[in-house]
Amino acid sequence: MTDASDGTLFAQVRDSANRADPYPLYARLRVRPVARQDDGTFVASGYAAIRALLHDPRVSSEDLPPAEHPPTGNPVKDWIVNPLKDWVTDRHRPFIFRDPPDHGLLRRQVMGQFTIARVQGMKRRTEGLVAQCLERCAGSRHFDLVDDLAYPLPVTVICELLGVPREDEPRFHAWATQLATALEPESRHDEALRARNTETFDAIADYMRDLIREKRRAPRDDMLSGLATAKDPQAGRMSDPDLIATAILLLIAGHETTVNLITNGMLTLLRRPRELARLRADPERAPRVIEELLRYEPPVHFRTRVARAPIPVAGTVIPEGAPLVLLFAAGNRDPARFPDPDRFDPDRADNQHFGFGGALHYCVGAPLARIEAEAALTALAARLSNPRLAEDPPPYRPGASLRGPKRLLLHIDGIG
Amino acid sequence: MRDGTIVVAGASLAGLRGAEALRAHGFAGRLILVGDEPHLAYDRPPLSKHVLTGEVAPGATTLPGVGALEAEWRLGVKALGLDRAGRTLLLADGERLAFDRLLIATGARARPWPAPEEARLSGVHTLRSRDDAASLAAGLAARPRRVLILGAGFIGCEAASSIRALGLPVTVVDPEPAPLAQALGSVIGGFVAGRMEAAGVDVRLGARVTHLEGDRAVRRARLADGGTIEADLVVVALGAVRNTGWLAGAGLRADEGGLSSDGACRALDEAGRPDEAIFAAGDVARFPHPLYGHRPVALEHWGNAVAQGAHAARAMLHGADAVGAYAELPAFWSSQFGLNIKSLGLTEGADAVAIVQGSPRAGRFLAVYGRAGRTIAAVSVNAGRWLPAYEGPIRDGAPFPPITGGADQPDPEPVPPGLPSREAA
Numbered sequence: 001m002t003d004a005s006d007g008t009l010f011a012q013v014r015d016s017a018n019r020a021d022p023y024p025l026y027a028r029l030r031v032r033p034v035a036r037q038d039d040g041t042f043v044a045s046g047y048a049a050i051r052a053l054l055h056d057p058r059v060s061s062e063d064l065p066p067a068e069h070p071p072t073g074n075p076v077k078d079w080i081v082n083p084l085k086d087w088v089t090d091r092h093r094p095f096i097f098r099d100p101p102d103h104g105l106l107r108r109q110v111m112g113q114f115t116i117a118r119v120q121g122m123k124r125r126t127e128g129l130v131a132q133c134l135e136r137c138a139g140s141r142h143f144d145l146v147d148d149l150a151y152p153l154p155v156t157v158i159c160e161l162l163g164v165p166r167e168d169e170p171r172f173h174a175w176a177t178q179l180a181t182a183l184e185p186e187s188r189h190d191e192a193l194r195a196r197n198t199e200t201f202d203a204i205a206d207y208m209r210d211l212i213r214e215k216r217r218a219p220r221d222d223m224l225s226g227l228a229t230a231k232d233p234q235a236g237r238m239s240d241p242d243l244i245a246t247a248i249l250l251l252i253a254g255h256e257t258t259v260n261l262i263t264n265g266m267l268t269l270l271r272r273p274r275e276l277a278r279l280r281a282d283p284e285r286a287p288r289v290i291e292e293l294l295r296y297e298p299p300v301h302f303r304t305r306v307a308r309a310p311i312p313v314a315g316t317v318i319p320e321g322a323p324l325v326l327l328f329a330a331g332n333r334d335p336a337r338f339p340d341p342d343r344f345d346p347d348r349a350d351n352q353h354f355g356f357g358g359a360l361h362y363c364v365g366a367p368l369a370r371i372e373a374e375a376a377l378t379a380l381a382a383r384l385s386n387p388r389l390a391e392d393p394p395p396y397r398p399g400a401s402l403r404g405p406k407r408l409l410l411h412i413d414g415i416g
Numbered sequence: 417m418r419d420g421t422i423v424v425a426g427a428s429l430a431g432l433r434g435a436e437a438l439r440a441h442g443f444a445g446r447l448i449l450v451g452d453e454p455h456l457a458y459d460r461p462p463l464s465k466h467v468l469t470g471e472v473a474p475g476a477t478t479l480p481g482v483g484a485l486e487a488e489w490r491l492g493v494k495a496l497g498l499d500r501a502g503r504t505l506l507l508a509d510g511e512r513l514a515f516d517r518l519l520i521a522t523g524a525r526a527r528p529w530p531a532p533e534e535a536r537l538s539g540v541h542t543l544r545s546r547d548d549a550a551s552l553a554a555g556l557a558a559r560p561r562r563v564l565i566l567g568a569g570f571i572g573c574e575a576a577s578s579i580r581a582l583g584l585p586v587t588v589v590d591p592e593p594a595p596l597a598q599a600l601g602s603v604i605g606g607f608v609a610g611r612m613e614a615a616g617v618d619v620r621l622g623a624r625v626t627h628l629e630g631d632r633a634v635r636r637a638r639l640a641d642g643g644t645i646e647a648d649l650v651v652v653a654l655g656a657v658r659n660t661g662w663l664a665g666a667g668l669r670a671d672e673g674g675l676s677s678d679g680a681c682r683a684l685d686e687a688g689r690p691d692e693a694i695f696a697a698g699d700v701a702r703f704p705h706p707l708y709g710h711r712p713v714a715l716e717h718w719g720n721a722v723a724q725g726a727h728a729a730r731a732m733l734h735g736a737d738a739v740g741a742y743a744e745l746p747a748f749w750s751s752q753f754g755l756n757i758k759s760l761g762l763t764e765g766a767d768a769v770a771i772v773q774g775s776p777r778a779g780r781f782l783a784v785y786g787r788a789g790r791t792i793a794a795v796s797v798n799a800g801r802w803l804p805a806y807e808g809p810i811r812d813g814a815p816f817p818p819i820t821g822g823a824d825q826p827d828p829e830p831v832p833p834g835l836p837s838r839e840a841a
Contacts (some may be wrong), residue, residue, distance in 0.1 A: 052804075309821025310821075359804070
């Protein structure tokens with residue numbers, strides 16, 4: 001089937017066979033800016049429809065299923081401890097999964113720590129970290145962008161900002177990879193996946209609880225210390241479960257996304273050597289290049305929501321209770337919004353992309369992501385000598401939403 | 417049209433953005449901008465805010481891009497008259513500019529205090545231009561004992577906010593029962609009044625100043641009820657008058673309320689026929705709005721100046737049919753007393769208002785205005801990110817109140833908005 005009434009298009013998007021190039025599927029979806037899929041999910045792929053739904057108060061971000069520990073056979077755990085944990089988890093979801101007014105209170109407290117001074121203060125450090133990563137590979141003729149730079153850079157940056165010990169990285173790397181699947185629609189109904197996520201959440205929550213206790217005892221100049229000790233005039237001091245949920249969110253979001261921005265970015269530039277050469281010749285182009293990357297190959301392709309009331313939009317009505325997908329990466333290529341949308345053009349004048357989402361949930365870390373991507377891409381453009389893609393397309397990580405290469409092998413003549 | 421001569425009368429925001437759009441759409445001919453002020457086009461919104469508080473110098477408000485425009489400038493020269501038949505603009509210095517197309521963007525000026533001798537007393541200010549703001553800022557720097565603001569519209573309220581921030585005593589007088597009543601109604605205006613009072617402003621509502629008194633310098637104001645207010649600095653914030661006087665005798669439909677134009681921004685003659693060579697944009701233009709029953713409206717909105725200037729430019733080059741009717745949704749914002757107020761649509765004629773998200777108690781909310789069961793406008797207070805959701809319902813005239821089952825809110829309860837009747841205005 002090729003017409004837009006094909007209710008399996010979004011299932012095809014999620015199929016890993018289409019990970020390398022989902023854009024033709026997006027174009028077919030866009031024929032109906034809001035399209036019902038066979039499983040009852042509504043997928044918004046047109047720019048105007050996404051924008052309207054992003055701002056619509058009838059659209060809720062509270063679409064996680066209730067937390068539920070799988071049975072263990074131990075009655076104390078199954079009847080007392082775990083149900084209590086689930087009850088707490090449900091009431092203290094991270095603010096990405098919360099609606100107003102709770103969302104605003106939690107977000108405001110995070111923004112109070114994510115100050116311009118703190119983020120700008122990381123700029124010099126980020127540039128230093130990029131240089132360190134590159135120096136480590138000096139003399140090599142091969143370079144895996146993911147392992148050698150795009151993953152370690154944002155992890156180190158977010159650890160330092162939050163005040164999470166970098167040496168614990170091996171522990172939370174696995175946790176983060178696991179919990180990032182919460183953004184994928186599969187996590188809503190795949191029982192085994194949900195059980196693993198519950199288990200992982202318990203482990204990372206225990207880790208964070210200890211860390212936060214330490215921060216309260218001896219506060220440092222980092223975001224976790226700030227969140228643990230600050231008092232909001234309206235919300236008061238953040239509760240421990242909220243603090244744990246927030247810390248986990250920031251830790252995961254701080255690197256699972258930026259790694260994609262840097263890797264997709266370099267992949268896009270390597271496919272267009274002229275653009276790479278222009279960036280090398282003129283590093284001042286970096287902000288434009290990055291904004292266009294956020295449109296053209298965004299790190300997060302979609303986010304899910306749920307309709308809290310019937311919503312008339314784009315010639316259809318989304319019924320109450322329907323699961324909803326805001327397909328940002330398709331809106332970013334909507335020809336009704338962006339002239340010649342499939343062309344990568346950093347000189348685009350009007351580029352209001354959904355690369356960081358939008359409205360209330362607009363990415364809290366956007367300024368930090370821009371700094372990291374700029375440091376990484378300008379240094380790569382300047383210092384990699386004659387970089388070529390060793391495989392194109394590269395292998396991708398499983399996520400359809402958090403979409404990016406698992407590795408990006410480059411042949412190089414050296415590092416300058 | 418690619419060549420020939422286009423003259424833009426009015427070198428502020430609408431004129432500048434119109435001129436830029438002409439170039440962007442390929443106009444390669446002679447482009448002349450005429451402005452009565454000696455300054456390059458500047459941004460007005462900061463004049464009642466950061467310029468008064470001293471955070472931004474009056475001269476630092478020049479609009480970006482002004483220097484890059486390939487155009488001839490006639491600054492500090494008023495347009496005196498228009499010879500429509502001869503396609504010529506007459507300037508105050510005697511120059512006659514022949515044109516193929518003319519864009520009229522002469523804007524508006526502050527409505528002066530009605531008694532000229534009283535308006536001439538030193539210490540009596542208006543606030544519209546950069547020079548007004550510089551002179552008012554200088555007056556404030558002398559630390560007046562009390563500042564009296566006549567009128568609680570947006571300019572009056574923003575000035576009150578900035579001047580209170582300087583720590584000066586401020587009194588605001590307005591005949592309406594609430595500030596911003598004309599634009600937002602007394603329900604939302606009442607909320608703002610509370611913030612004004614909390615900030616220490618002496619707010620006198622339902623009151624009218626009849627005389628300003630003093631010899632040489634203003635000393636006090638006399639109220640209609642016989643009372644007086646001692647003040648040595650007065651800001652007259654009574655709205656604006658469109659700059660159309662210079663068009664007298666040109667045969668165009670123009671008065672204090674604006675220059676009438678059609679959906680393609682073409683100026684209308686006295687018989688209501690569009691002039692194919694003369695266009696209008698910005699504060700001066702009074703045009704039929706398709707979203708509001710083609711009622712003629714004149715908008716003093718920053719966004720309207722930008723969008724309408726560009727729309728007029730496209731119509732000038734490509735013809736009226738190619739551009740269609742100008743249908744930009746009216747929108748504006750204001751910052752005052754720690755409030756960010758944003759508005760979409762026109763509240764005029766609303767018969768109900770409902771708070772649909774947030775609450776005044778929480779300090780942030782979104783109000784929707786309805787007329788005869790349809791959504792016509794929305795206003796956000798410290799909740800700008802909620803506002804774009806209402807663009808669709810306003811354009812579609814969706815049922816009012818439009819949003820039910822919001823994720824964060826019980827169903828809204830509409831109340832009368834408390835807008836003054838047009839007669840009173």
